[in-house]
Amino acid sequence: METSGQNYNYVEWKSAEEMHFSSTQWISELNFIKDEHQFFEGMLKEYTLPIIESHLLSKVKDLIDHLTKYKQKVETLINKTTEHRNGLQIIVDGIDQLDEENRYKKEHRKLLIDVTQFSLENNDLKKEIFETIAQALKQQKQKRLLS
Amino acid sequence: MLDSAKKGISKKTKGKYLSEISKWENSLMIVSEEIKFLSKLLGTEIFEPNIPNLYERLQEYSKKLQDLKNEEILLGKEIEKHKIDFAKELEEEQKDLLIKRTQHQLRKDINAFLKINSGLKLEIFNFTGNILKKSR
Numbered sequence: 001m002e003t004s005g006q007n008y009n010y011v012e013w014k015s016a017e018e019m020h021f022s023s024t025q026w027i028s029e030l031n032f033i034k035d036e037h038q039f040f041e042g043m044l045k046e047y048t049l050p051i052i053e054s055h056l057l058s059k060v061k062d063l064i065d066h067l068t069k070y071k072q073k074v075e076t077l078i079n080k081t082t083e084h085r086n087g088l089q090i091i092v093d094g095i096d097q098l099d100e101e102n103r104y105k106k107e108h109r110k111l112l113i114d115v116t117q118f119s120l121e122n123n124d125l126k127k128e129i130f131e132t133i134a135q136a137l138k139q140q141k142q143k144r145l146l147s
Numbered sequence: 148m149l150d151s152a153k154k155g156i157s158k159k160t161k162g163k164y165l166s167e168i169s170k171w172e173n174s175l176m177i178v179s180e181e182i183k184f185l186s187k188l189l190g191t192e193i194f195e196p197n198i199p200n201l202y203e204r205l206q207e208y209s210k211k212l213q214d215l216k217n218e219e220i221l222l223g224k225e226i227e228k229h230k231i232d233f234a235k236e237l238e239e240e241q242k243d244l245l246i247k248r249t250q251h252q253l254r255k256d257i258n259a260f261l262k263i264n265s266g267l268k269l270e271i272f273n274f275t276g277n278i279l280k281k282s283r
Contacts, residue, residue: 032265032269035269035272036268036272038272038276039272039275039276042276042279043276043279046279047193047279047280123177126177126181127180130180130181130183130184133184133188134184134187137187137188137191137193140191141191
């Protein structure tokens with residue numbers, strides 16, 4: 001995924017092919033995140049016994065709330081990016097529409113920032129989920145060894 | 148040799164390369180954390196026991212994760228070596244050629260690695276997601 005360090009000029013000079021490629025890549029990455037969310041949600045909601053026993057229930061509830069929000073966010077971003085990709089026609093139709101083309105490039109830049117930002121936030125959430133589940137598993141193991 | 152090839156890499160391109168390298172490092176760090184988590188997950192008794200070939204499947208995934216981890220370490224080393232290339236005192240043209248070639252090769256290798264990683268993760272999610280022990 002591209003970094004937010006890329007500036008406006010970079011987007012301004014991106015070719016139609018490059019913008020199409022980026023949009024397609026974002027959609028694929030966002031769809032992958034969707035699959036990940038489904039797995040994490042299943043894990044947090046269904047694998048509840050060790051979580052209850054480890055007293056991490058409120059933490060897990062909080063993570064599920066976050067996941068629910070992120071699921072909505074990812075859906076919105078996929079729709080926006082797909083719509084954006086489909087609008088590329090403006091750039092490649094050979095007709096000079098400077099305002100429209102600039103608007104398209106601005107939209108591309110905005111999406112670049114949004115998708116990158118979302119990806120960073122999502123990585124943080126994932127890290128928290130990993131740590132919480134790992135903690136629950138550890139406590140469960142300790143409990144088993146003591147019993 | 149063409150003039151454009153002789154010209155070497157501009158400062159701007161070098162900046163882009165360095166930013167790409169930093170992005171690769173972040174990606175590898177995330178992958179490393181994911182591998183650690185998934186390996187731990189596969190090694191715990193959190194799955195329904197009566198699944199056919201459960202042990203073999205878990206072993207197979209653990210092995211694949213270990214191979215991926217080894218690959219991730221190798222790529223990390225390659226990136227480190229490449230970063231040193233930027234600081235090497237070589238003749239300008241020779242240095243640019245080296246940096247350009249390595250950047251392209253690494254881009255190819257890392258993209259292929261990330262693709263394999265995503266495929267494996269998805270496979271593990273699909274398999275384990277359905278066989279987690281439910282609360283009784």
